Amino acid sequence: MSDGFQLDPRLAADSAFVADGPLSQVRLMDDTRFPWLLLVPRVAAASEWIDLDGGQQRLLLAELNQVSQLLRGEAGVTKLNVGALGNIVRQLHVHLVGRREGDAAWPGPVWGSGPARRFEAAALQQRVAAWAQRLR
Secondary structure, three states, X not given: OOOOOXXXXXXXXXXXXXXXXXXXXXXXXXXXXXXXXXXXXXXXXXXXXXXXXXXXXXXXXXXXXXXXXXXXXXXXXXXXXEEOOOOOOOOOOEEEEEEOOOOOOOOOOOOOOOOOOOOOHHHHXXXXXXXXXXXX
């Protein structure tokens, strides 16, 4: 499954590795404004959902469900935004964003809502460790 898989450099620059799921890398977006995770299937050259075979699609759906349930448990999260746009980064990746009424982009989308507010290094590592623990 991961033969030939390479993470897009833009995803690597904007997020931190949390864990490997059955199909996907789970990554934390480096933006303190939102609880925001990515699922990046470790499938070489996949840019669309339809590039995954049926088994891979089922695995990704199971991962989406698991991570969505965890995001919904984050303090103050009242809505989940799930999206796989791929207009800028073509590599298939799914955004899962926990939204809070009145957050920095509410009620609009998080994309294009201003510059990311990066975590300090120690805080980023703490959040990554916390998510890794929750995903076990």
